[in-house]
Amino acid sequence: MKTAVTIMVAAILAISVPASASVIVNKAVTESEVLAAQQNWCDALVDISTTYAESGHSCAKALAEQVIEGAYGYQMGAVLFKPTLTINPQTFRTTPEGALSYFVGSNSEFPNDSGFALKGWTKCEPENAAIFISGNSASTMGKVHFTDKDGQVTTVDKTWGYVKDDAGQLRIILHHSSLEYSGE
Amino acid sequence: MKTAVTIMVAAILAISVPASASVIVNKAVTESEVLAAQQNWCDALVDISTTYAESGHSCAKALAEQVIEGAYGYQMGAVLFKPTLTINPQTFRTTPEGALSYFVGSNSEFPNDSGFALKGWTKCEPENAAIFISGNSASTMGKVHFTDKDGQVTTVDKTWGYVKDDAGQLRIILHHSSLEYSGE
Amino acid sequence: MKTAVTIMVAAILAISVPASASVIVNKAVTESEVLAAQQNWCDALVDISTTYAESGHSCAKALAEQVIEGAYGYQMGAVLFKPTLTINPQTFRTTPEGALSYFVGSNSEFPNDSGFALKGWTKCEPENAAIFISGNSASTMGKVHFTDKDGQVTTVDKTWGYVKDDAGQLRIILHHSSLEYSGE
Amino acid sequence: MKTAVTIMVAAILAISVPASASVIVNKAVTESEVLAAQQNWCDALVDISTTYAESGHSCAKALAEQVIEGAYGYQMGAVLFKPTLTINPQTFRTTPEGALSYFVGSNSEFPNDSGFALKGWTKCEPENAAIFISGNSASTMGKVHFTDKDGQVTTVDKTWGYVKDDAGQLRIILHHSSLEYSGE
Numbered sequence: 001m002k003t004a005v006t007i008m009v010a011a012i013l014a015i016s017v018p019a020s021a022s023v024i025v026n027k028a029v030t031e032s033e034v035l036a037a038q039q040n041w042c043d044a045l046v047d048i049s050t051t052y053a054e055s056g057h058s059c060a061k062a063l064a065e066q067v068i069e070g071a072y073g074y075q076m077g078a079v080l081f082k083p084t085l086t087i088n089p090q091t092f093r094t095t096p097e098g099a100l101s102y103f104v105g106s107n108s109e110f111p112n113d114s115g116f117a118l119k120g121w122t123k124c125e126p127e128n129a130a131i132f133i134s135g136n137s138a139s140t141m142g143k144v145h146f147t148d149k150d151g152q153v154t155t156v157d158k159t160w161g162y163v164k165d166d167a168g169q170l171r172i173i174l175h176h177s178s179l180e181y182s183g184e
Numbered sequence: 185m186k187t188a189v190t191i192m193v194a195a196i197l198a199i200s201v202p203a204s205a206s207v208i209v210n211k212a213v214t215e216s217e218v219l220a221a222q223q224n225w226c227d228a229l230v231d232i233s234t235t236y237a238e239s240g241h242s243c244a245k246a247l248a249e250q251v252i253e254g255a256y257g258y259q260m261g262a263v264l265f266k267p268t269l270t271i272n273p274q275t276f277r278t279t280p281e282g283a284l285s286y287f288v289g290s291n292s293e294f295p296n297d298s299g300f301a302l303k304g305w306t307k308c309e310p311e312n313a314a315i316f317i318s319g320n321s322a323s324t325m326g327k328v329h330f331t332d333k334d335g336q337v338t339t340v341d342k343t344w345g346y347v348k349d350d351a352g353q354l355r356i357i358l359h360h361s362s363l364e365y366s367g368e
Numbered sequence: 369m370k371t372a373v374t375i376m377v378a379a380i381l382a383i384s385v386p387a388s389a390s391v392i393v394n395k396a397v398t399e400s401e402v403l404a405a406q407q408n409w410c411d412a413l414v415d416i417s418t419t420y421a422e423s424g425h426s427c428a429k430a431l432a433e434q435v436i437e438g439a440y441g442y443q444m445g446a447v448l449f450k451p452t453l454t455i456n457p458q459t460f461r462t463t464p465e466g467a468l469s470y471f472v473g474s475n476s477e478f479p480n481d482s483g484f485a486l487k488g489w490t491k492c493e494p495e496n497a498a499i500f501i502s503g504n505s506a507s508t509m510g511k512v513h514f515t516d517k518d519g520q521v522t523t524v525d526k527t528w529g530y531v532k533d534d535a536g537q538l539r540i541i542l543h544h545s546s547l548e549y550s551g552e
Numbered sequence: 553m554k555t556a557v558t559i560m561v562a563a564i565l566a567i568s569v570p571a572s573a574s575v576i577v578n579k580a581v582t583e584s585e586v587l588a589a590q591q592n593w594c595d596a597l598v599d600i601s602t603t604y605a606e607s608g609h610s611c612a613k614a615l616a617e618q619v620i621e622g623a624y625g626y627q628m629g630a631v632l633f634k635p636t637l638t639i640n641p642q643t644f645r646t647t648p649e650g651a652l653s654y655f656v657g658s659n660s661e662f663p664n665d666s667g668f669a670l671k672g673w674t675k676c677e678p679e680n681a682a683i684f685i686s687g688n689s690a691s692t693m694g695k696v697h698f699t700d701k702d703g704q705v706t707t708v709d710k711t712w713g714y715v716k717d718d719a720g721q722l723r724i725i726l727h728h729s730s731l732e733y734s735g736e
Contacts, residue, residue, distance in 0.1 A: 022312035022326065023462050025445035025541075028212035028319060076534065077393035080682045080693035082709050087735045091709060092681035092693060094391050112735065128206035129644035130632045132725050134715050135212060135319025135503060137689050139726045141632035141644060142206065157634050157643060159711060159728040163686050166444065166534045173393075173684050174691045176711040178730030183639045183664065207646050209629035209725075260718065261577035264498045264509035266525050271551045275525060276497035276509060278575050296551065313460035314448045316541050318531050319687060321505050323542045325448035325460060341450050341459060343527060343544040347502050350628065350718045357500050357577075358507045360527040362546030367455045367480065390680035390694065396580035396687060496574035503580060503687025510574065 029138045029164055034131055037162055037170040038140065041071060042124030045146075048103065048117040057106065057118075064103045064117060068096050073163060073171035084156050084177040087112055123147035126158070137163045138170070144177075155180060213322045213348055218315055221346055221354040222324065225255060226308030229330075232287065232301040241290065241302075248287045248301060252280050257347060257355035268340050268361040271296055307331035310342070321347045322354070328361075339364060397506045397532055402499055405530055405538040406508065409439060410492030413514075416471065416485040425474065425486075432471045432485060436464050441531060441539035452524050452545040455480055491515035494526070505531045506538070512545075523548060581690045581716055586683055589714055589722040590692065593623060594676030597698075600655065600669035609658065609670075616655045616669060620648050625715060625723035636708050636729040639664055675699035678710070689715045690722070696729075707732060 044067040052060035072079050074096040081093040083102045090110055093099045101107035105115030128142040144158045161174025228251040236244035256263050258280040265277040267286045274294055277283045285291035289299030312326040328342045345358025412435040420428035440447050442464040449461040451470045458478055461467045469475035473483030496510040512526045529542025596619040604612035624631050626648040633645040635654045642662055645651045653659035657667030680694040696710045713726025 023314040023446040024215060024317075025315070026215060026317040027444070028214070028317050030212070031208060031210065076395070076684075078391040078682050078684065080684055080691055080711065082681075082693055082711065082730075085733055085735075087733055091695075091732070094682045130207040130630050130646045131209070132628075132630065132632055132713075133208070133210040133212050134689055134725070135321070135687060137319070137686055139632055139713055141634060141726065141728065143643075157728070157730065159632065159634065159726065161684075161691055161713060161726070173686070174693065174711065174713070176693065176709070176728040176730070178634075178709065178728070179733065180643070181637055181639055181731065183637075207630040211628070260500075260579070262498050262500065262575040264500055264507055264527065266497075266509055266527065266546075269549055269551075271549055275511075275548070278498045313450075314446050314462045316444075316446065316448055316529075318505055318541070319503060321502055323448055323529055325450060325542065325544065327459075341544070341546065343448065343450065343542065345500075345507055345529060345542070357502070358509065358527065358529070360509065360525070360544040360546070362450075362525065362544070363549065364459070365453055365455055365547065367453075391682040392583060392685070393683070394583060394685040396582070396685050398580070399576060399578065498575040499577070501576075501578040501580050503689070505687070 027136055027164060027168065029133050029136060029162070029170065031131065031133065033164075033170055034133065034138045034140060034162065035126075037071075037172070038126040038128075038160065041160075041172070042126060042144070044071065045117055045124050046121050049119065049121040052104075052115075052118045053120065057104070060118060061100070061104045061106070064100055068099050068103070071172055072096070072099065072175075073165070073173040074099070076163070076165075076171070076173060079172065080161070080174040080176070081172075082176045082178070083116065084179060085116060120149040121146050122149050137161065137173075139174070211320055211348060211352065213317050213320060213346070213354065215315065215317065217348075217354055218317065218322045218324060218346065221255070221356070222310040222312075222344065225344075225356070226310060226328070228255065229301055229308050230305050233303065233305040236288075236302045237304065241288070244302060245284070245288045245290070248284055252283050252287070255356055256280070256283065256359075257349070257357040258283070260347070260349075260355065260357060263356065264345070264358040264360070265356075266360045266362070267300065268363060269300060304333040305330050306333050321345065321357075323358070395504055395532060395536065397501050397504060397530070397538065399499065399501065401532075401538055402501065402506045402508060402530065405439070405540070406494040406496075406528065409528075409540070410494060410512070412439065413485055413492050414489050417487065417489040420472075420483075420486045421488065425472070428486060429468070429472045429474070432468055436467050436471070439540055440464070440467065440543075441533070441541040442467070444531070444533075444539070444541060447540065448529070448542040448544070449540075450544045450546070451484065452547060453484060488517040489514050490517050505529065505541075507542070579688055579716060579720065581685050581688060581714070581722065583683065583685065585716075585722055586685065586690045586692060586714065589623070589724070590678040590680075590712065593712075593724070594678060594696070596623065597669055597676050598673050601671065601673040604656075604670045605672065609656065612670060613652070613656045613658070616652055620651050620655070623724055624648070624651065624727075625717070625725040626651070628715070628717075628723065628725060631724065632713070632726040632728070633724075634728045634730070635668065636731060637668060672701040673698050674701050689713065689725075691726070 078094040101110035101113045103117040105113045125145045132139045139161045141159045146154045159176040162170040262278040285294035285297045287301040289297045309329045316323045323345045325343045330338045341362050343360040346354040446462040469478035469481045471485040473481045493513045500507045507529045509527045514522045527544040530538040630646040653662035653665045655669040657665045677697045684691045691713045693711045698706045709730050711728040714722040
């Protein structure tokens, strides 16, 4: 008998205060979204490398343009991007043109770019030291390990900063990458 | 055979890229934190009512001071607080003194306050129409149902705005409460 | 001699380290943006009233649709909107259809809406009690005074919550309006 | 005559709707706050160097502890800090102990740290490539030029991420510093 009564009360409560009636708009950043955004970047890099090997430079360049358009936040005004291998006076790539040149080269305005994404990468793995999520932005810091087609692994120190756009997607608005310091 | 190999590779990856090594600082607001903050407000209101009935006005006032100090964000500069029953020119209570007076009355500077938290409330239930979480702040809108000691229910339209403080606690920085419009 | 050399070095540094070279992307909300968003809402309300009087209901409705689309954040998922004169069970208008019906009426799904924006408003003035800006969101609380064509003034207690969208525009994601409490 | 009347009405309105009556709480980050935070970091570095030269290691260490406590956000949970000259497996300094060791050395737990702030710096100048302010956080990227006591200048690529704390102060929660890439 007691069970039946309890169920009745629960049913009445469910009618008078229906929690499920409320609409939830949640624009906060979650850890899993951050990890997915990192993996997407890595997957895209390997995709560009594979596309270059199989379909040539123009296909790789078209894909890189898509990736930059889709994953970075250049449409927000600028991206704070310091790629691993750029030199003065073109160290920072705050425009999409500068980012594209870094990834696929062949741009006479950036004569020192040889195309980082064209180097035959077969694997790319982020390894986070720390993640800081603050409201609608997030930052990560750690190593990223790149494996080339000969199995050689290159490791860099990498910081990414993300903000969530109106559509709910994380976009890279900060990217600082550097070779490991060797201690001489 | 294929399954066994896959598992071995997965085990190797798990060792070389230990996700558990990273430190996560997450300051984003979650839905459950918002619901808990609402419930805490309701529980505190009933506590003040009970304390008043059992231990008198000075105990209720001391508790109300604690609640305002602990749950609102007056230390951030001001709170946007429009209580249900205030009148001009003291409609808005942007200071902790004004909030305290609304809840427990007996303040000659706010002669129209009779003490909303002293009205013998035995139950307080939020019913959300919608919640909007944006970064380190959140807003809720809906009904709140107050039951008094005779079982009479009063319902108000209520909006709360929260921000997360440095200690990770949600604080009310906006509170707009109003009687339901009757249609005449 | 030493002074002259120092000045030359300083001049060279000033050229090589131009502070103006940096790109600034600033997505923080400013007080003037908040005040402008409030004024825009008021101006739009008077515009809809005027359009209704001069050009009829369908023109007023078309304008109201534009205003809701342009000033509110329904495209972000929902808006927490409690208009002044709505009654249960349609108190909250979390969809654009519900907002439009409140402003211009003539919607059989919302039979109690007579069209708040059609009431011949000639003036609308916000008077803030407090503003709270936190990152990319802002909240305001205060009075809004509406003057009709006979010079009669109606005052309501009003809270607005805004977030800045990707395009840099403030959008209303929270709007709680209520008649002043008379004290009985 | 008409002008005079208009001015009178404006004066009356200004009295009845005093904008200055509203309380403003503004927690957004400004560009000048960001520039000041960068300059403070540079000034503190030179201070530690000077203190070390004039008053010895224990005074320099005490000052460095104060600087880390005051300028970084370790109390928020962790800081994403990759100093210029750290090596594996101690590249990242997510704790205040690791940061202190980097700046003043003499910590047996971090045997490769020689104390970056003890290197006789006499000048430190940030040169921003870009700044991104998003709500209550901000990021900067650019060069920082360090001048030692012999007038030698060392330049690094540096990213800082800040969040504003409850007291309204910007705190460094991200700091990635790296030697310039030489192109071989």
